[in-house]
Amino acid sequence: MFESIQSRAIALLVSLTLVTGLAGASSTMSAAEALAKTRAGEITLIDIRTPSEWRQTGIADGALTIDMTRKTFVQEVLSAVDGDMNAPIVLICRTGNRTGYTLKALEKLGFTNVSHVAEGMAGSAAGPGWIRRGLPTESCRTC
Secondary structure, three states: OHHHHHHHHHHHHHHHHHHHOOOOOOOEOOHHHHHHHHHOOOOEEEEOOOHHHHHHHOEEOOOEEOOOOOOOHHHHHHHHOOOOOOOOEEEEOOOOHHHHHHHHHHHHOOOOOEEEOOOOOOOEOOEOHHHHOOOOEEOOOOO
16 A cells, blocks of 8 residues: 555656656766766666667666656665665666656655766757767667
């Protein structure tokens, strides 16, 4: 029962953040910096896109895949950092829009060290993106 209420509350929080535009300025990281920090073991990089998107473009090298539309999204993020809500997490999506509001939603839930790759995989006004920068990708093994 609690998990069901928690899942609905999380979905509502993410939806409200998107609708009300609370995804303002946030902590950002370039794609190249995210790759370097992932390889150094300094961050947990999480690709929050959907499986069909992972199949289309591949996944940023070293990123975990956690679909943000799943009801278990927050629990999966928490599990990825062994329950440490202070662990450094960096989110990536296609263009940085979804990561911007998801970052804010995670912060409201108590995560304290969340950043995002604002240029995303495909690029945006923030930069050319992971793919156009020629950074390495992996094919999705679980899609």
